Amino acid sequence: MKPLRRTNRWTRGNRFTLLENGEAFFPRVFEAIAAARHEVMLETFILFDDKVGQGLHAALLQAAQRGVRVHVLVDGFGSPDLPPAFVDPLVQAGVFFRMFDPGRAILGQRLNVLRRMHRKIVVVDGTIGFIGGINYSADHLADFGPEAKQDYSVEVRGPIVAQLHQFTHAVVASANSASTHSRSKAARNKAASTPAEAAEAGPAQALFVTRDNHRHRNDIERHYRLALRAARHRVVIANAYFFPGYRLIREMRRAAKRGVDVRLVLQGQPDMAIVRTAAELLYDHLLRAGVRIFEYCDRPLHGKVALMDQEWSTVGSSNLDPLSLSLNLEANVIIRDREFNQHLFERLSHLMENSCRQVEAPEPSRWDSLRVARSVLVFHLMRWFPTWAGWLPKHAPVITKLGPQAQAPEPTQRLTPSA
Template identity: 75%
Template sequence: MPQRSSRWVPGNHFELLENGEEFFPRVFDAIASARHEVMLETFILWEDKIGQALHTAMLTAAQRGVQVHALVDGFGSAGLSRQFVGSLVEAGVQLRIFDPGRSILGQRTNLLRRMHRKIVVVDNEVGFIGGINYSADHVADFGPEAKQDYAVQVRGPIVAQLRNYTREAVLGRAPRWRPWPARASADTAGHVAPGAAQGWATAQPAHRGEADAIFVTRDNHHHTNDIERHYRVALRAARHRVVIANAYFFPGYRFIRDMRRAARRGVDVRLILQGQPDMAIVRTAASMLYDHLLQAGVRIYEYCDRPLHGKVALVDDEWATVGSSNLDPLSLSLNLEANVVIRDRAFNTHLMSRLSHLMEHSCKQVDVPAPSRWDGLRLLRSYAMFHLMRWFPTWAGWLPRHEPVIQLARPGDGDETGSTGGGPQGGDGKRNPDTGAMA
């Protein structure tokens, strides 16, 4: 397999999209304007008002002759009704399920090594990548559990890399790295994709801005630590500030060590984590690292307005990253993830302003604990957790591993009864706890 390039691709324009209110209209408008092709990957697609809106957008595009390919995860998007799936398939949408799993005694067994990416590419012209799934809990009117999250819209040459990679994935192939789109790629039946002969699929997108970018993915074969490596290189190069906002924070030993070293050499290192987590274990796991980080000078903020779902970071005045990867064992050692690394002063400045607003208005800063008789026990716990973390990549290799199946949906697939609200959410908009996952 060709090795992935880590060279910066110049000439891109990135726009930060905060929460579903900014993200969903942009994606649905792009699909509505599609002329040739829509490529979409998502971990979660629920049959609620957001999922129905995406359903309508894809169905309408397919009916007017656009090639629409979608890949959803079999764990995150379980429970889609036969009507929901069947109407897409009948309209010509190529819907595929990544590693669909069966329930045994009411428990699903396909928990590990999930397809966790969230990418959309339309006509090789505009792309979207980030952490936002297609579910109503990404918009504010969901209520107190609505998620705080981020994605980016991008135009420019890097879109070709997103399109090329995503096309390989949604067609059920092992994604291969190619710096620009292949010539007249074929679909699964061996036919040349409509529109390829006209050249739209082979044209390199024009320069649209001043941002350099690298598209970075994580898999379980050839790129097992690429996303973490980019984070760690940036931490080691940091000179005056680092801000990381991440929903599920429990990284490895080397990552924590690089954060501590940056703080100790005078870098302002800030960490924004969940103060109102969607799963209690999230805060418990992260808090076990607090002493170790605080003692080194890292400043920790807990976001308390609602659950934090973001996966973004910035370093100094130019470097930033947005994507699907959490900083926990699932994302760093098991799941299939995708981030974009951005080098652009204007984007970095805007992201910093939004994260500063979060820290000033919606977070509480975690203080260094006051001395107490429990200091020894607390520090022992922190020390033990810190050093145990160095082994989790090895443990991940012992966990069940198999070659995932990507199944093309056909009429009649889906849940026989469906649900009034669809998928992991019922019509009342409340989460079904059996389907909870780190999204």
């Protein structure tokens, strides 16, 4: 897929509303789709056929039935088991339903693990957007039980929505480019649905930042590093899957050593045991530099948010681990707004004060040398991970347009390995 050229200039006049967990996120998305007049663009890693998926299904089906253009892109690894009874009514109503790199299970195992489409974006009528880490599954609701996820997204209004809109349309146009006929159809759809730039909606400046395997390989990580380098007072990073590269760890340590209050909120009750094991390998190296680490223990943490000082914040789909930073397709929004920053800080502070265990530096012991050596080894091995990632298998991902069960799925675009 040909990458979208984006500006690094901040876009003014935006308003961001923090949506914490599915209880806040799902009603707002479903309401926006219910009010759609022209178009719904939706990308997600996970869409399950559960009560949340059925709620989204109903909203999309009703929109399509009243003439709204609806485009849905799901990931083949994250959403592998959608039944025909779920997909067929949407397709028959006119929804353009596509799957990124479907893959096939071999002996019950899905092997298409690498280079996933991990973004979570919604754009409605080109005027309202949503971006964050929340998937369409019931485990983002508290009534799911102890395994319910703690997570964040934002509702976006203002001129920056045009960039989300342009980006999702570029994905659709690329998927439609298999033939001259589909290219012309894509062009007509794009021309018919490109809105005028949204009016200013608030005081926030914003950047829409993505990660791909072509021209934007390290954009999200680079913005984290720049913000850490500029931080003077406080840094709070809440991230579900934490095993970042050498340069990001180095900037966290440098910030803490120059007196910045650097706090990490990580998983204390992880959904996968290896998540905590991997993060713990870094604890000693970070704690010795003055970084404070809090483990969230109420339930699994799935958030991907951060703030620096009093203005800079980010919300999105990107974890701080090798998959998100070096392999997956991700999308974050970076926000400069004091009010949003303060609200996010208050919500994360509430988490740290009421639901977290602070990790203490270990007492001196005869094992100190071994622990330090292990941390240093891991720390320096990580600095080479982006190079190793380039050696991992590079298949050509396919975006497949789904049709009724009676028809075979139609591959609409074979992407280059760098897509």
